[in-house]
Amino acid sequence: MKLTILFLLAVTSLALANDPKTLMTERGKLLASEDLSQMPTDIFKGGGLASMSHGWSFRPGQWDIVDGALRGYQLKKDNHSAAAFFALPWKNAVLQFDVKIDGCSQVVFCIDDPAAIRAATPTRPAQNRVEHLCRLIINKNGFSTQKDDHDHDGPDVNEPFGAVKKAMAMGEWKTVLIEIMEEEMVTTIDGRTIAGAHPQVAADKAYISFGVSGYSNGFDKSPPLSASFRNFRLWEGVPAKGWPAMKAKLKAQVE
Ligand SMILES: [Ca+2]
Numbered sequence: 589m590k591l592t593i594l595f596l597l598a599v600t601s602l603a604l605a606n607d608p609k610t611l612m613t614e615r616g617k618l619l620a621s622e623d624l625s626q627m628p629t630d631i632f633k634g635g636g637l638a639s640m641s642h643g644w645s646f647r648p649g650q651w652d653i654v655d656g657a658l659r660g661y662q663l664k665k666d667n668h669s670a671a672a673f674f675a676l677p678w679k680n681a682v683l684q685f686d687v688k689i690d691g692c693s694q695v696v697f698c699i700d701d702p703a704a705i706r707a708a709t710p711t712r713p714a715q716n717r718v719e720h721l722c723r724l725i726i727n728k729n730g731f732s733t734q735k736d737d738h739d740h741d742g743p744d745v746n747e748p749f750g751a752v753k754k755a756m757a758m759g760e761w762k763t764v765l766i767e768i769m770e771e772e773m774v775t776t777i778d779g780r781t782i783a784g785a786h787p788q789v790a791a792d793k794a795y796i797s798f799g800v801s802g803y804s805n806g807f808d809k810s811p812p813l814s815a816s817f818r819n820f821r822l823w824e825g826v827p828a829k830g831w832p833a834m835k836a837k838l839k840a841q842v843e
């Protein structure tokens with residue numbers, strides 16, 4: 589029995605040691621964990637996104653488990669990026685996943701609010717919709733984050749939080765760490781961090797999504813122009829005491 593406990597402790601410590609260090613928050617209660625080494629069992633089979641209340645949805649696009657990870661790519665007929673949605677209510681969190689880019693033009697990780705009736709805009713009537721709050725964009729040249737254009741085509745606009753120019757090698761796994769605490773979004777890949785803030789980031793969250801775009805470099809390629817994902821984790825976010833000093837240091841590095 590003692591040996592078993594020691595072994596479990598060792599495994600737990602190893603897993604924690606592999607997690608990148610958080611800056612703004614501490615990892616609290618684990619709210620969601622999906623290795624994505626096989627298809628999740630909780631697949632939402634209801635109607636549209638606005639009615640999705642739990643689990644995963646894999647559309648549009650083509651999504652398969654390949655080499656122990658979830659691989660997605662865009663289909664020409666969809667006229668939209670491939671998207672894998674996961675529904676879960678949360679507010680402040682530490683989000684983590686591994687991503688590997690294999691030829692797609694762009695990977696997007698979106699954080700969305702709960703469905704609600706949105707006012708009419710110049711191009712659509714009032715309707716029940718899920719909208720994007722903020723996102724991470726990764727391509728072969730680096731990554732960027734932004735507060736999203738929440739109304740799509742009203743007066744609201746995207747507001748960039750920053751960009752890191754660092755080549756992302758194709759076929760190489762990278763661990764993404766996103767910390768959300770009230771208005772702030774802090775994103776770290778390979779030890780490089782973008783910190784940003786906007787009141788919209790403090791909204792209630794209901795969905796996250798992985799997006800894969802292939803349009804700009806073609807369709808029907810073999811193998812497909814894809815990205816893969818694995819080891820998705822979502823912890824409750826707890827404020828870290830050292831964040832104000834850390835933030836000042838990060839700001840000094842950028843300026
Ligand atoms: Ca707008």
